[in-house]
Structures are given as structure tokens and as C-alpha cells.
Amino acid sequence: MKRVTSSKKALGTKKPKSKKKATARRKPSPAADLDIPAWAANASGLCSAYSTELGTALIGKSEAVLARPVGRALRGQVQLVFTSPPFPLNRKKKYGNKEGRAFKRWLSSYAATLTKLLTPTGSIVIEMGNAWMPRLPVMSTLAIETLLAFQRAANLYLVQEFIWHNPARLPSPAQWVTVNRMRVKDSFTRLWWLSPTPFPKADNRRVLAPYSGSMKSLLASQKYNAGDRPSEHSIGARSFLKDNGGAIPPNVLMELHDESSDASNLLVGANTSANDSYSRFCKAQGLALHPARMPVGLAKFFINLCTEEGDLVCDPFAGSNTTGAAADNLRRRWITIEADPTYAAAGKGRFPELAVMAPPREAPPEKPGTPTSSASDTAPVLVEL
Numbered sequence: 001m002k003r004v005t006s007s008k009k010a011l012g013t014k015k016p017k018s019k020k021k022a023t024a025r026r027k028p029s030p031a032a033d034l035d036i037p038a039w040a041a042n043a044s045g046l047c048s049a050y051s052t053e054l055g056t057a058l059i060g061k062s063e064a065v066l067a068r069p070v071g072r073a074l075r076g077q078v079q080l081v082f083t084s085p086p087f088p089l090n091r092k093k094k095y096g097n098k099e100g101r102a103f104k105r106w107l108s109s110y111a112a113t114l115t116k117l118l119t120p121t122g123s124i125v126i127e128m129g130n131a132w133m134p135r136l137p138v139m140s141t142l143a144i145e146t147l148l149a150f151q152r153a154a155n156l157y158l159v160q161e162f163i164w165h166n167p168a169r170l171p172s173p174a175q176w177v178t179v180n181r182m183r184v185k186d187s188f189t190r191l192w193w194l195s196p197t198p199f200p201k202a203d204n205r206r207v208l209a210p211y212s213g214s215m216k217s218l219l220a221s222q223k224y225n226a227g228d229r230p231s232e233h234s235i236g237a238r239s240f241l242k243d244n245g246g247a248i249p250p251n252v253l254m255e256l257h258d259e260s261s262d263a264s265n266l267l268v269g270a271n272t273s274a275n276d277s278y279s280r281f282c283k284a285q286g287l288a289l290h291p292a293r294m295p296v297g298l299a300k301f302f303i304n305l306c307t308e309e310g311d312l313v314c315d316p317f318a319g320s321n322t323t324g325a326a327a328d329n330l331r332r333r334w335i336t337i338e339a340d341p342t343y344a345a346a347g348k349g350r351f352p353e354l355a356v357m358a359p360p361r362e363a364p365p366e367k368p369g370t371p372t373s374s375a376s377d378t379a380p381v382l383v384e385l
Contacts, residue, residue, distance in 0.1 A: 001291065034312070036333050043070035049344040050354055055324055055334030059344045062316035062337040066113050074335070078117040079201065079311035080125065081325050082302050084294055085110075087129035088142075104146040110316070111153035117314060121201040123159065123306045124194045126150070127294065130186050137176040137183055147192050157198050162191040164298060191253075193302070206304040208246025219243050243300045253301060278320060281349025290320040290343050296350075299326035307332055321347030 040058065040376035046058045058065060065071050085107055114124055128147055131140040131308035151158060171177040171185040211219070218224050218240060226237040282289050299322050303313055309331045318336035320343060327334035328351065338344040348354045364384055 034333070036312070039070075040335075045071060049338075049341070050351070052253075052328050052350050052351060054328050054332065054356070057318065057321055057324055057335070057344055057347055058335065058337045059339075059341050060337060061339045062364045063110070063113070064339050066117070066316070075116045076119060077312055078314045078335075079119050079122050079308075080303060080306045080313045081114050081117060081123070081316070082125045082299055082313060083315045083317050084127035084292070084319065085317045087131070087292070100142070104142060104149055107146055108149035108153045111150045111156070113158065114316065115154040115196055116197060119201075121197060121199070123202070124156070125302045125306070126194070127164065127189055127191045129189045131289055132173050132186075137173070137180070138227075143190065147190070151192070153193055154196070156194040156196055159193040159195050159202075160201060160251060161196070162193065162253055164189050164191060164253045164294075166368065167254075191302075200306065201308075202306050204248055204305065206244070207301055208244070208250055209249045211247055215240075215247065250356075253298060271366040277311055277352060277355065278346070280348040281355045282346050285346070285349075287349075288342055290346065293320050294322050296322055296329075298325050299323050300330060301326055303330055303332060318347065319343060321350055325350035 035050075036055050037053070040046050040048045040051060046065070049057045049059050051057070066074070075347040081180050088101075118124070120267040126147065128143045131142040132138070133140050150156075165188045167187055169185065169187045173183070173186070176183040177185050222241055224235075224240060226235050226239070228234050278293075279289060281287075303323075303326055307313060307330075310333065312333045312335070313323060314334070315321075315336040318324065318338040323336070324334045324336040324347065336347075338347070
């Protein structure tokens with residue numbers, strides 16, 4: 001923050017300049033018409049797993065991709081970075097999570113790089129799982145420390161904190177929850193909405209939740225009990241008579257399932273679907289499912305909240321490409337980056353127009369006497385975040 005020598009200077013000189021800057025920040029990005037698939041196809045050194053009309057799924061380590069000249073060309077273009085980095089678990093996962101303090105150093109090193117991608121009104125939303133102390137029934141503060149380190153490394157504002165509740169998550173930590181029965185299951189993750197400005201682009205009218213039955217009745221009758229409440233709030237006679245198209249959602253998000261087209265934060269949900277288009281595609285192609293998938297509706301909520309049609313969304317840790325699929329469905333341009341080629345290829349299953357173009361893998365001939373599987377395609381499969 002710049003120091004001013006007098007209140008007169010602050011009022012007479014700085015304030016008009018501040019207004020001018022605020023106006024300039026709301027101008028469209030100069031790259032609003034950037035053709036992402038063409039950019040990826042013509043850029044040297046990039047490897048794309050697949051592209052749609054609006055976006056491309058890149059293969060590679062995001063720190064390397066974004067450090068190249070072609071990656072640096074994206075600076076100032078992205079309206080939303082929405083991502084779920086590999087969580088700081090106490091054991092290694094197939095998707096390459098970091099462990100312990102190495103995770104904090106690793107993720108905070110991304111802060112400046114991702115912030116430079118943003119437009120002046122852009123946002124970063126990071127999902128972060130909880131961490132537990134090794135061999136002890138107590139939680140670690142590592143996840144919160146990491147988010148704080150990320151925020152401070154790029155001098156970002158914490159715009160708002162969200163909670164995503166996943167009731168289908170496996171009971172964990174298993175030793176303390178299901179064996180010793182000393183703790184209850186850990187079923188939520190944090191999402192931190194960060195921005196270099198306290199006024200990032202956002203509009204909660206794009207994420208309104210359906211009205212409750214009682215609110216619909218109130219709007220129909222145009223009657224309710226006005227007056228003072230025990231909480232010392234005073235409710236006016238007409239404060240709740242206007243139909244605004246829906247209710248303003250809370251910051252506790254509970255999504256339904258992986259293929260919901262509309263994000264409704266009033267529904268409890270999970271990432272356990274075993275018969276969605278992504279799972280069916282992976283099965284047909286003989287590809288491994290990503291073990292830490294989030295519902296598409298969760299990504300859609302933040303894309304709707306923080307962007308408008310045509311804006312650019314980026315996910316540097318794409319996994320199964322939930323973010324790209326959500327952005328594409330909402331007519332946003334998108335760039336995602338995934339280090340694992342198999343997971344990157346499997347993400348094609350989230351795009352029906354691309355999935356139908358991929359011929360199914362031929363199954364190897366069965367050996368005589370081999371029993372056939374009796375597992376149902378629709379059997380629920382629980383995955384741990």
C-alpha cells in the first residue's frame with residue numbers, strides 16, 4: 001500500500017485515480033476472442049490429449065507448461081483458476097500427491113504463477129482436503145497452513161471460504177474411526193476463493209438455489225409475520241415479498257451427482273457414481289478411473305459464480321477434467337493441464353461428442369474356464385478424496 005502524506009492528498013489526488021483504475025479493470029480482456037484449440041495446436045512444445053470448440057486438455061506438468069513462452073502468453077487472460085491439487089495425505093496415491101511439509105512448499109510456489117494468469121478481476125478457487133497427523137488420532141493444521149502460505153505468497157485476498165460436504169466418503173482415518181472408534185468420519189473439504197482484488201468478478205444471481213416450499217407459499221400469499229425478532233433483527237412488512245428468482249445460496253455446498261447439469265448447493269452428494277459417462281468410457285477403453293474425482297456440479301457452481309459466457313477458465317491439476325467439462329457445458333473457454341497421460345486421455349469420456357469417436361478397446365479372449373464377472377455396472381463405488 002502506498003503511503004500518502006496528508007488526507008488532502010489522499011482525497012484530492014488518489015481517489016480519482018483509484019476510480020479510474022476501477023473502471024479500467026472492468027474492461028474486457030484483450031484476449032477475449034482467443035481461440036484456445038488453435039492456440040494449443042500452433043504452440044510449440046505443447047501436447048494436447050484432445051480439444052473441443054472451446055478448450056483443450058494439455059498433457060504435462062503444469063509448472064513446466066506455464067513457464068514456457070507459450071504459457072507466459074496466457075498471463076492476464078484467465079478469469080478463473082479452479083483446481084483441486086493432490087491432497088497432503090500421509091501415504092502416496094497413484095495421482096502423485098506430495099507428503100507433509102513438501103506439499104506446503106510445492107503448492108505455495110504456484111501462487112505467483114497462477115496469479116499472473118488472472119485478469120484484473122480474476123479469481124482462484126482451490127479445493128483442499130484435511131490432513132491428519134501420522135499414527136495419531138489428531139488433525140494436522142497443514143492444509144490451513146498451506147492455504148495461508150499460498151495466499152501470502154501472491155498477496156491475495158481471501159474473498160470467501162466454502163465447505164463441500166461429501167457424505168459418501170469412506171470413513172477415515174480408518175484406524176481411529178472404524179477400528180478404535182475414537183473419532184467420527186471426516187467428510188468435508190475446504191474451498192478457498194482467492195483474488196488479487198477485493199472486488200473480483202462475481203454475481204450470486206447466477207447461482208441462485210430453488211426457493212423452499214415455505215418461501216413459495218409466502219410469495220404466493222404475500223403474507224408473513226413482520227416485526228422484531230429475538231435476534232434483535234427487525235423484519236419489514238415487505239422485506240420478503242419480492243420474487244428474486246431463487247434463494248441466495250450459503251457457503252456450505254452439497255452437490256448431488258456427477259452428471260447434474262445444474263449446480264444446486266442444497267443437495268447432499270458425492271463423487272461415487274459408477275455408471276456416469278466418464279466411468280463408462282473408462283471401462284470401454286480399459287482406462288483407470290481417477291481416484292479423486294469431484295462432481296461436475298461443484299465446478300459449475302464456481303464457474304457460474306465467477307465467470308460469464310466466453311470467459312477463460314484454467315485448471316492446472318486437471319485429473320479427470322471435471323473443470324474442462326463443466327466449463328465447456330457452460331460455454332466458457334478452458335485450458336486444463338494433467339501430468340498423467342492416462343488420466344488425461346480418460347477425461348475425454350466427459351465429452352460425449354468426443355467419447356463416441358473413440359472405438360472401444362477390444363477385450364482379450366477369455367481363457368477356457370474363466371468365470372464371468374457378476375458385478376453390476378451400476379454398483380456404487382466409493383472413492384476416498
